[in-house]
Each structure stands twice: as structure tokens, then as C-alpha cells.
Amino acid sequence: KAWPTPAPPPRPFWVCDHRRGRPRGVLAAGLEELRGQAAEALGLPLPVELVLAEDGTAVDTEGFLGALPPHTPLVALGPGQRWEPPKVSPRNPQPPPPSGVARVTVALARAGPQDLVGRLRVTAAVRGLRCDVVGLGPERLLRWVELLRLLAAxxxxxxxxxxxxxxxxxxxxxxxxQRGRAYEH
Incomplete structure (x- = not known):
């Protein structure tokens, strides 16, 4: 008896519309599911055609989709739309540098006017997820230092x-x- 083949796990892709608006992240296991997810995320009417954002190559087969790496940027084209290369402004002939995968910001912020030193604040953003960590203020930091000093002593x-x-x-x-020696007779 043949076992049914398991469905491939969903993979992440970035999709945007033909105007190159903010890309949306979608998860899809197959081409039809990806088309549906892209249409839903971008508010496009079906049918949707998917092309590579960098060169406009049509993504029209499951095999080609399976060969693409995760997080590939795609452009979803609705009826009557076509792919165009990204526009470069005449004042700035260089395309903007990539925003990168992660951004970490470290800042020393004052909680109020009475604070002399302030608090350490670390903000990390990774692919749209944001984590904000506010560190210890000087009073708590000094308490921890004293506690560590007491522990060390x-x-x-x-x-x-x-x-x-x-x-x-x-x-x-x-x-x-020494005890336990055998006595010699």
C-alpha cells in the first residue's frame, strides 16, 4: 500500500504590487496558495500573476517556485498590470541601499527631569518584529552592583x-x- 506524500511545508515569500509598495510577508506551500495569499494580502483581484521582483521572470510552475530560496521578493500583478523595473530618481541615480535584515538601536534616555543619569534602552527590529528592552536605572544598577559585591565577598x-x-x-x-595496619607477629 502506498502512503500519501506529505504536503510540503509552507515557505515564506515577500510580495508587493506593481507600484512596489511596502512588501508583505506571506506563507505558502504551493503556487496556487501563494497566488491566493498574495491577492488577499495586497487586495488584488484574481487571477494574479507572480514575477520575480529583480528581473520580472514569471513564476508559473511549481518546480520553479520550489527552486526559489525562502524570502524571495515577488511582484504580484493583477489583470492588465505588467512588470516594470524599479524606478530610480534623477536626483539620486544610485538605488537606495538595502535596509538589511536587522536593526539594533542603543540609547540612553531620561525617564524624567529628576533623573541625572537615565536608563539604557535597547531596541532591536528583525524583519518587522520589534523588541524593546529598557535597562536598569542607576538606582537599581547600584543595588545590583552592591549585591554582587556582597556575593563576591x-x-x-x-x-x-x-x-x-x-x-x-x-x-x-x-x-x-596510622591505624588499620596489619600487626606483624
Whole structure:
């Protein structure tokens, strides 16, 4: 008995319309599903044609879609639309640099006018996901430093006590007569 082949897992793609608006991320396992997801995400009427954003190559077979790497940028074309290369403004002949995958911002911000030092703030954005971490203020940071200093002193004292105890035990064992020897007759 033949087992049914499992459906391929959905893969991520970036799609935008012919005007090159903000790309939308979609997940699809096959070509028809990708066309439907792109039409829904961009509000385009069906049928939708998909082409590569960089050169306009039509994505019209499952095999070609399967050969594309994840996160490939695609352009979804509705009825009557056609692919055009990205426009470059005459004032800025160079295309804009890629925005990159991730952006990390570190800033020292004051929570209020009474704060002298402020708080450390770290913001990380990865492919549209954003994480904002506000660090410890100076008062809490000083408390943690004092706690760590106390912990280090306690650890040092315990370590010194253990060393002294081991030295004392060694002296006691070295000076004590050895027991358990077999008596010679």
C-alpha cells in the first residue's frame, strides 16, 4: 500500500504590487496558495500573476517556485498590470541601499527631569518584529552592583574557610598514627 506524500511545508515569500509598495510577508506551500495569499494580502483581484521582483521572470510552475530560496521578493500583478523595473530618481541615480535584515538601536534616555543619569534602552527590529528592552536605572544598577559585591565577598570568605579547613585536616591526618595496619607477629 502506498502512503500519501506529505504536503510540503509552507515557505515564506515577500510580495508587493506593481507600484512596489511596502512588501508583505506571506506563507505558502504551493503556487496556487501563494497566488491566493498574495491577492488577499495586497487586495488584488484574481487571477494574479507572480514575477520575480529583480528581473520580472514569471513564476508559473511549481518546480520553479520550489527552486526559489525562502524570502524571495515577488511582484504580484493583477489583470492588465505588467512588470516594470524599479524606478530610480534623477536626483539620486544610485538605488537606495538595502535596509538589511536587522536593526539594533542603543540609547540612553531620561525617564524624567529628576533623573541625572537615565536608563539604557535597547531596541532591536528583525524583519518587522520589534523588541524593546529598557535597562536598569542607576538606582537599581547600584543595588545590583552592591549585591554582587556582597556575593563576591561571601564567596571569597567561604573559599578561604574551606582552604583553612582542608589544611587543618591535612595536618591532623599527617600527625596522627596510622591505624588499620596489619600487626606483624
Amino acid at each position: 561571601t564567596t571569597r570568605a567561604v573559599g578561604q574557610s574551606l582552604l583553612n579547613l582542608s589544611a587543618l585536616l591535612r595536618r591532623l591526618l599527617d600527625s596522627a598514627p
